[in-house]
Amino acid sequence: MLSQNSLLKRTWPMLVQSMEAHRKPRWLPVAKSKIYRIPKRPVIPEEERLELMRLHNNYKTQMRSIRRFYHEEMIKERSSRESASSEMSKRIEAEEWVKCVELNDSWNKQVAAEREERRKHEVAALEEYALKRMEALDKLKEAKIAKAAEEIRKQKELSKTFITPETIDAAIDHAIANPVDYNFAIDLKGNKYEGRDTQITRNQGKQEKAASANA
């Protein structure tokens, strides 16, 4: 922010360049000593007036023609200069534009080629990936089928031993003839005694110990 003082200082020299005579300010009235002074009208003889008018007219006409001549010349010169410079700049610009477009086209072409190459690779990779997945899926299916076939074969073999209405009597007879007892007991040492009615001798463990000691 410029201060007022600095602004004054900046503009002061621009405004006041020349020395001026001291003048009466506009708002003061006519000086006392000049109140009744009436300036005399200048008296110019008719001949002189005509002569002066002729001279003035001549001067004005000549000056006007000179001024107009220089003015027109300046305009002409300026227009010619402008057109030349603008044509020059336009030509330079057009050349530059052509150069830039050429450069850009070559760049774009190169990028397009690279992209095509990349796209090809990508498509190939995608294809490979899809094929791999399909193969894996096929393998899985095959394995499943093989497993199922194996199961069927096993079951078929087992089916020979199945109990059917025809063989049920024989099976019952066989079961009655060979009873199976799943009961068992465990003592503190972890020995397993199978069967519900198995006889357990008390000193069986001691005897074993003695045997091991003897050995």
Place this chain on the structure above:
Amino acid sequence: MPFMKGKAPIRRTLNYLNAGRLVLKDKIKIFSVAYNIIGQNNQGAKDFVFWYLPQIQYKNPDVQVATLKNLTPSPFIKCYFEDGRKILVDVDNKSKEDILEHLIKTVGKSKAVLEQEAIAAEKKDNPANFGIGCERPCICEIYGQVPCPGVVPLPKFMRGKYRNATD
């Protein structure tokens, strides 16, 4: 993006913005970048937008810089001139440095032009200038310079009255 974490906030520093090298030609009015945020071929364009677009906008305050995100199959940069011409730059699978170099070569002002403009700008308002219409009307306002004789009389050894005195 956190305010002051990582290396990204450097984009907001004045030094970084001033270091931008791409000053577009005067006739370019719009600079648009179209890119996607996924895909390796978009990485360069994405980085370009992230790192260089602030510099470009700072260096070209009168150019409209637009980004079109996720609206294109492949990334590109398009510049619109004031007389309706357009220039399209394909930036598919290019690094951000490559893109910047190419743009400087095609749509940026050349080094010579930039230097000329810098010189012209410097002449206009050099803070060292003084006189009517400048920042200071007289060199005597600077501390350490000889004050104007109208304000403070010159030292005696500089004044003719004393220098040329004959006794």
